[in-house]
Amino acid sequence: MNFELFGTYAPRLLGGLFVTLQLVFTSAIIGFMLSVPLALARDSRLTITRWLVKLYIVLFRGTPLLGQLFLVYYGASQIRDELSALGLWWFFRDGYNCAVLVFTLNTTAYQAEIVRGAITSVPRGQKEAAKSLGLGPIVTFVKVIFPQAAIMAVRPLSNELIFSLKASALASVVTVPDFMQVTKLVFSRSFEFQVYLWAAVVYFVMVETIRRACVILERYLSRHIAAQTRPSSEASSRMMTLRRAGARVSPIVPKGAG
Numbered sequence: 129m130n131f132e133l134f135g136t137y138a139p140r141l142l143g144g145l146f147v148t149l150q151l152v153f154t155s156a157i158i159g160f161m162l163s164v165p166l167a168l169a170r171d172s173r174l175t176i177t178r179w180l181v182k183l184y185i186v187l188f189r190g191t192p193l194l195g196q197l198f199l200v201y202y203g204a205s206q207i208r209d210e211l212s213a214l215g216l217w218w219f220f221r222d223g224y225n226c227a228v229l230v231f232t233l234n235t236t237a238y239q240a241e242i243v244r245g246a247i248t249s250v251p252r253g254q255k256e257a258a259k260s261l262g263l264g265p266i267v268t269f270v271k272v273i274f275p276q277a278a279i280m281a282v283r284p285l286s287n288e289l290i291f292s293l294k295a296s297a298l299a300s301v302v303t304v305p306d307f308m309q310v311t312k313l314v315f316s317r318s319f320e321f322q323v324y325l326w327a328a329v330v331y332f333v334m335v336e337t338i339r340r341a342c343v344i345l346e347r348y349l350s351r352h353i354a355a356q357t358r359p360s361s362e363a364s365s366r367m368m369t370l371r372r373a374g375a376r377v378s379p380i381v382p383k384g385a386g
Contacts, residue, residue, distance in 0.1 A: 137314045144310030145330065151224070151306060152293050155231035160285070163239035170244050188237035194298050196234060201226040201302040227299040231292060238288050246281035247273060279349045286342035290335050
């Protein structure tokens with residue numbers, strides 16, 4: 129390992145890493161906030177609303193992310209006069225802003241389907257039980273449906289976040305000074321192939337950190353489920369141990385029976 133090379137370009141690499149994390153988490157957070165209402169609109173009773181949301185999701189899930197990035201970044205320059213008249217050219221002339229917009233729209237489409245699937249997987253009896261208790265639709269969703277859906281959505285959402293992290297390297301093609309862009313710059317000046325190995329290790333560490341953090345989050349959200357199932361599982365384990373030891377396990381007979 130060339131420590132002199134690493135020491136020379138470490139500040140730039142850290143700066144690029146910060147840009148990458150900022151891009152990924154900004155788009156992921158905004159995408160999640162948009163995905164919940166879109167997931168609800170996806171099953172709306174209004175046909176036009178349901179089909180518009182479906183069209184948006186199908187378009188962004190069915191087209192390459194790189195093509196979307198090129199369309200926004202290079203396509204905006206073709207309508208520069210119109211964007212200037214609307215006062216939006218300042219936003220689209222910056223590659224970072226275009227990348228944030230595209231990544232947000234892309235991840236929102238994926239997250240909306242994930243959240244929708246998690247919500248629809250909650251048993252219908254939960255809604256009926258909440259209704260029987262006199263809870264309104266909003267309270268039922270916030271207090272009953274969404275907490276259960278969040279548990280089931282953690283793993284798929286973590287996969288989507290990991291995908292966005294790895295796909296963020298595409299932002300380098302539209303002049304965004306992210307981690308991959310800085311890595312290519314260091315290689316072009318030093319011709320040391322090991323800089324790409326550094327990048328691979330950094331991406332691996334980030335992906336593994338996200339994966340482990342999501343596992344911890346899932347365990348935290350489902351801690352009440354584990355607490356409820358633990359006594360029965362412990363009793364089953366003791367029963368199996370006694371049977372393997374050859375001991376006779378007497379059934380529990382309620383008082384007054386027989």
